[in-house]
Amino acid sequence: MLKKRIILLFLLSSLMSFAQHQIKGTIEPFSKDIKWAMLYQIKEGKQHYIKNTKIDNKSFYFEIPQTSSSGMYRVVYRLKGEGFIDFLYNKEVVSFTFNPDYPEETVRYSKSKENQIYKAYLQSALNGQQYLDSIQITYFKDPSPVAAVLYQEAYYELKDIQKQYQKESKNMLAFHFIQATQRYNSKTIISSPQDYLEGIKNNFFQHINFDDSVLVNSSFLVDRAIDYIFNLNYSQDPKTQKNLYKESVKNMLTIPKNTDLQKDLTEIIIEEFVKLEDVEMVKYILENHYKQLPAEQQSNLYIEKTLAKISIVLGELAPDFTWGENKQLSTLQTHKNYIVVFWSTGCSHCKKQLPELYAFLKDYKDVQVINVALEENNKEWTKLIPNFEGWENVLGLGKWKNTIAKSYNVEFTPTYIVLNANKRIIVLPDNYKELKDAVSRLK
Incomplete structure (x- = not known):
């Protein structure tokens, strides 16, 4: 009898070790140029390859062990442009449908409580935020007492949405993202557009915990850093624009206390300016931020490669030889x-x-x-x-x-x-x- 129990336990453990979870995606409308899908796990803002599969009849699926670590994953289906979709995996089957040209806006999850609740939250919060912003913009043009009252009502409705979804997602992976996604809003309506924008900038990271390992091992912090630097800072004057960039980069990179995260965010921000072919900003960040990291975090090879990238830019002198x-x-x-x-x-x-x-x-x-x-x-x-x-x-x-x-x-x-x-x-x-x-x- 003991021998049979040992054999049974061995078989059960073997079956458990081979248990798989399926990640399935369906592309609608389908595009003939999409032939392969590649699965990555996001760690510290960077993608790490897991496996790939051929797309068959507009669908693809991956099987991964149930022991795979929870976190944010990414499916890449195009190597250029908007060709990927991020999702949460937390020991459950994930199934979704999306438009390949607008993946983030169109994705719908038929399976996965984690992603369903986070997607529902994003839509509800977006609707509430858009309504609140529309009242605020109307008030700039016509500062009436009625608008101020409507603003207060919309403000607390948005707060209720936040509380509801944080409560529903408690003890879930999605909770970390729901808590960090909420945007700062003034409790009372604001008279000046300048004060309104300054309030958003000054409190942009208010709800984000840079020590949260779930957020660190995702694309969330990277996306927020890029939003802060490139979408909240604009001037038609080139000199003013550069100063805004420098100030926002400094503000962003002084928040994380973890030097590994500082390094990763610094390199990612540098790469964004490389894409823009902004030679001045790349050199500025290398000198004033990258080279200020602890010595063990720096790489002369990285600096060399980065400088090589920006040496081949329209209008620049060609490297001499x-x-x-x-x-x-x-x-x-x-x-x-x-x-x-x-x-x-x-x-x-x-x-x-x-x-x-x-x-x-x-x-x-x-x-x-x-x-x-x-x-x-x-x-x-x-x-x-x-x-x-x-x-x-x-x-x-x-x-x-x-x-x-x-x-x-x-x-x-x-x-x-x-x-x-x-x-x-x-x-x-x-x-x-x-x-x-x-x-x-x-x-």
Whole structure:
């Protein structure tokens, strides 16, 4: 009998260890360009890959062990643009339907109490907030006592919504997000639009606990930081705008006491300014915030890569380099325009496009090519460079680790960069066709 019990317990534990929870999504309307879905877990604001699956008949599903940690997860279905949806997982089946072009606004959960209550809260809170804001805006135009009374009523209705959903979500994962999502509102109506905006800015993080591990291991803090910096600070004057950015970044990064979180948020904010090609702000944050982190949190490689990204920006001087017998990019004065090409003898696209480019440029006498080959050795390069007589042919040994390639942040070949006579970057074509179009417009 004892032996049978041991065997039974072993079988039960084995079955438990293989128990799975399903995460299922349905895309409506379906788009033929969507073929794969990738599942990630969000940790400290960054996505960590778990698995992928093919989309079949506009649906996809993942099975994950019931022992998988609770938190925020993400399904990515497009690699560019709005191509992901975040959801909560807390030891339950998650099933949802969404429009791929408007995932956040259209998602509907058929299974998952966590996501159903959080989604319902977001909609109720949004409706209540919009009504409150509409009264406030009306009051700016017509400060009547009636509007002030209506504002008070709407204010307490919104408070009741908050209390209701916090009570319903108690002991749930969603509670952490519901508590932190509530927005600051003045108890009484405000006369000045400026005071109204200042009140929101000064109290933006009032309900957010930066020590809450659930929030830290999600995209929530990142989203709020980006909202605060980029959506609450605007001026038509460029100088004022920069000062607003600097002030908001400083305010944001002084809140977290956890240095790991400070580092993560700093890097994420830097990446946002890299996307905007805001060279001044990237350098400012690196110097005044990133380099002020504890030494163990800093990385010279990260700084090097970040500076390389912003060196290749329209209007900036192209990174300088030398080759051959003391030839230097910055001192070339032979042509009106230059094209820096990064290619490789092992790249099939390069071997097709470069001869075409060579023939095309014969009609453009004021354009010179600096042709940088990223190679492990010179064997194939020596055979091919006679085909490009008249170009400046540069051998970049070390391939992707080559210093020239790193300074230009080259991630693929061929890469084309068009410069003017002063070696400022004037065009960053994505492909050969765009390069030809750009050259055709050169004067």
